[in-house]
Amino acid sequence: AQRVTQPEKLLSVFKGAPVELKCNYSYSGSPELFWYVQYSRQRLQLLLRHISRESIKGFTADLNKGETSFHLKKPFAQEEDSAMYYCALSGSGFQKLVFGTGTRLLVSP
């Protein structure tokens, strides 16, 4: 079975501080990992995919198959980063997303 764990419900940091949102997954096959973000009163949207190896809004995430992790990082948090962040897993053979429970990031001035 596939599973995604986001251990932190809430992460509170000050503007300019580094941010790391943790995500661990469980899947025996070849995983595809995503980060989705939901800003206040907006719809859920794709932030980045591991397969793209891109940086979006200053955020990066590296897939570590040895540690089965896909942590989201940003060196300097901004107030506009405050949102709900969901890590999600898909894989070869199953066309669905398995979501973690989400982490609320709160960036204070």
Next chain:
Amino acid sequence: KAGVTQTPRYLIKTRGQQVTLSCSPISGHRSVSWYQQTPGQGLQFLFEYFSETQRNKGNFPGRFSGRQFSNSRSEMNVSTLELGDSALYLCASSLEGATYGYTFGSGTRLTVV
């Protein structure tokens, strides 16, 4: 281009009734998925359709069903509504499936009283 459109935005139904929710995907997207979002269970996968065929189904009772039309528009139906069906139902579309990343709609908020 237009995003994923879900109708209606809000719905109030009585226990035992049935409900149909509609989703119009982004033009050209052939994969449509449905998710249920609740405070207690989070985001849970309901089913996924591709070119009118159901490819995947989540662990929901048979009261939950869906379909996809030739123009990729999709509907989901819940029969014999229960109080626990109250949730935000999200539709998402993609070119081919989850690998390409999904674009989500705003959702339909269903309240069962």
